[in-house]
Amino acid sequence: MSSPRYKRILLKLSGEVLMGNQQFGIDPEFVAELAREVKAAKETGLELCLVIGGGNIFRGMAGAAKGMDRAQADYMGMLATIMNALAMQNALEQLGVDTRVQSAIQMDAVCEPVIRRRAERHLQKGRVVIFAAGVGSPYFTTDSGAALRAAEMNCDALLKGTSVDGVYNADPKKDSQAKRYKTVDYDTVLADNLKVMDASAVALCRDNSIPIVVFSIREKGNLARVLAGEGTKTIVQKGA
DSSP states (O other): OOOOSOSEEEEEEOGGGGGTTSSSSOOHHHHHHHHHHHHHHHTTTOEEEEEEOOTTTOOHHHHHHTTOOHHHHHHHHHHHHHHHHHHHHHHHHHTTOOEEEEESSOOTTTSEEOOHHHHHHHHHTTOEEEEESTTSSTTOOHHHHHHHHHHHTTOSEEEEEESSSSOBSSOTTTOTTOOBOSEEEHHHHHHTTOSSSOHHHHHHHHHTTOOEEEEETTSTTHHHHHHTTOSSEEEEETTO
16 A cells, blocks of 8 residues: 555544444444554554544434434434444454544443543544544534534645545536536635535634545545555545
């Protein structure tokens, strides 16, 4: 594998990816496959943070849309992200990768609190750090949590691994003529409401000059190819 272009990245995975081919929950086999991808990336010398969504278990906005109190629903979604983080930690450690989970909601029996300097030390010691529970407050998505942690940890890039292979000008599942961008600037994403990440996450990355790399994590080996500057992806950056 070629050397990665970045020294430190934050990898954001949607919770739905952990379902594999299931309709709900966590597919241990697919999580193990993801862990192998993360391990291969780390073995290039990369310092790696992860943020995983919770949509495979519970999505706060969906609960609110069905009449739940929005804050309560969002807290439930945060707990789902902790479950996913622990599942990924287990898969990584079974491969011999030292991993720490830090949660924005204090839960000392299962993970550490988010402490930036401690997370920095973990990365320096070669550990993977998984940040869970978003920003610890309702009304913010895990995308915003990922952008915040990427800025806090001085990451060179935020990689968003999803089920699609980049950013399109329309939904590629509904529009066969949808065009995929190779690069696009932050302001275009915000002005055209391109569904990359929520607006606050994109703005935070823009303000801190953190490129967002959107790619399909479902393609085996794609994380390694993207890190090597290859593979199919879209890069959101300034002046694209």
